[in-house]
Amino acid sequence: MIENIGTACSLIGQSSNVIITGHVRPDGDAIGATLALRSYLLDLGKKATVILPNAYPDYYSWIPDIRSVVILENNQGKVMEIIKEADLLFCVDYNQLSRISALRPLVEPLKIPRIVIDHHIGPDIPCDFLYSVPSASAASELVYRFICELSGDEAVTHKIATQIMIGITTDTGGLAFSCNDPELYHIIGNLVAKGVDRNDLNIKLFHTYSLDRFKLMSHCLSKMEILADGRTALIVLTVKEQKKFRYQVGDTEGFVNMPLTIQKINRSILVREEEDGEVKVSLRSEGDNPVNTIAELFGGGGHKNASGFEAKLPLAEVIERLKRVIH
Ligand code: 5GP
Ligand code: MN
Numbered sequence: 666m667i668e669n670i671g672t673a674c675s676l677i678g679q680s681s682n683v684i685i686t687g688h689v690r691p692d693g694d695a696i697g698a699t700l701a702l703r704s705y706l707l708d709l710g711k712k713a714t715v716i717l718p719n720a721y722p723d724y725y726s727w728i729p730d731i732r733s734v735v736i737l738e739n740n741q742g743k744v745m746e747i748i749k750e751a752d753l754l755f756c757v758d759y760n761q762l763s764r765i766s767a768l769r770p771l772v773e774p775l776k777i778p779r780i781v782i783d784h785h786i787g788p789d790i791p792c793d794f795l796y797s798v799p800s801a802s803a804a805s806e807l808v809y810r811f812i813c814e815l816s817g818d819e820a821v822t823h824k825i826a827t828q829i830m831i832g833i834t835t836d837t838g839g840l841a842f843s844c845n846d847p848e849l850y851h852i853i854g855n856l857v858a859k860g861v862d863r864n865d866l867n868i869k870l871f872h873t874y875s876l877d878r879f880k881l882m883s884h885c886l887s888k889m890e891i892l893a894d895g896r897t898a899l900i901v902l903t904v905k906e907q908k909k910f911r912y913q914v915g916d917t918e919g920f921v922n923m924p925l926t927i928q929k930i931n932r933s934i935l936v937r938e939e940e941d942g943e944v945k946v947s948l949r950s951e952g953d954n955p956v957n958t959i960a961e962l963f964g965g966g967g968h969k970n971a972s973g974f975e976a977k978l979p980l981a982e983v984i985e986r987l988k989r990v991i992h
Contacts, residue, residue, distance in 0.1 A: 669794070670814050670815065672794045673780055673811070674815055676780060676793060679753075679778075680778070682750050682752050683712065683753045683754075683755065684713075684716055684751040684753070685703055686715075687757055688764040689718045690945075691717050692918065693725065693831050693832055694758055694803045695717070695804070696721055696734075696832070697830075698782070698808045699717075700728065700730050700734070702755060702757060702808050703715050704730065704825045705820060708820065714735055715733065716744055716768065717734055717737065717768075718737045718766045718767050718768040719738045719766075720739065720914050721915070724873055724875070727869055729828060735747060744771065754779045755780050756782070756783070757782050757783065758783060758785075758803075759785065760785035760787060760790065761966070780793065780794045781794070781795045781797065782796045782804060782807050782811060783804055784804050785799060785967065785968065786799045786969075801846075802837050802844060803832045803835075806829070806833055806852060809852055818855060825859075826861045827861050827866070831870065833849070833852070833853070833856075839871070843968075843970075874916075875913070875916075877911045878910075880910055881916055886900075886923060886924075889924055893988075894992055896931050896932055897934065897991050898925075898930050898933045899987070900921070901936045901937075901980070902935070903938045903980065904938045917947075922949055925950075931950055931954055932948070932950045932954060932956060933949045934948050934987060934991075936980070936983060938980045945973070946973055948972045948973060950970045956971070959991070960974045964976075
């Protein structure tokens, strides 16, 4: 049961032109969840558009309907036009408006109803309907539940099921973490029953990276260091190194999880310098070992075992500060 679902139902009922937004550097869950919601709203006869602040990784270009996504950094004019017409806003897979970066000033002033669907702790977006379950495996799982609550499982088409499965699979590392809820397996079962081919999907999701990405991964693993605490791995990647390996958007996705496969390593940090001088940091951990508290020290956030932040500081300073707080 989703509390007050009637409110969401009437907000959708009154709308005809919906915009669905996801976070910066969209991952498989942000993409899967927003596109699944779009598919559902289109089936209801609405106009619905997914807007993302920046580009999705090229290796996701096979995802059904991904070409319909309007990307702000590539198409500001089109985004403005779509936003002008919108009468309902969905915020999916993020809990703070800062997570949509350059899209924020365009979306925040809109005087249209807002629905938030998210699985991060402490949702902090003013809205008319909030569906927040921090324990959920993925925002895509919540979109599935949301659709079922509103229209029943019959409304979940093969395409919607595929988009949802992509989100759940990527956010749980192929059902390897955030995966202890028995209900999740009922959902997976329902999605497979809709004809989703998990064998095929896993190949498309995890076995179609570029050779450059593979070599970059090998480089990252070879330069990984283990910090003085003996349980934290650190990988630092400069812009120069990224150029050498012809880095493409999303190429480092997943790297941060790899050191966790080493015995006794239960915390892993990937620090990546960006072209614009910002530094992007990803943190992962295992067990009762929060890393979101570390990310928060730098103005970021996330989940207990998966968090991140961005810093407008020199790379060396970020590393030094991180080493100071890690012990
Ligand atoms: P990733 O390391 O894959 O970029 O992000 C992992 C998780 O950390 C995301 O799902 C999100 O919850 C959180 N996260 C990453 N970057 C940021 C950030 O800059 N700010 C906040 N608040 N959360 C972040
Ligand atoms: Mn996400």
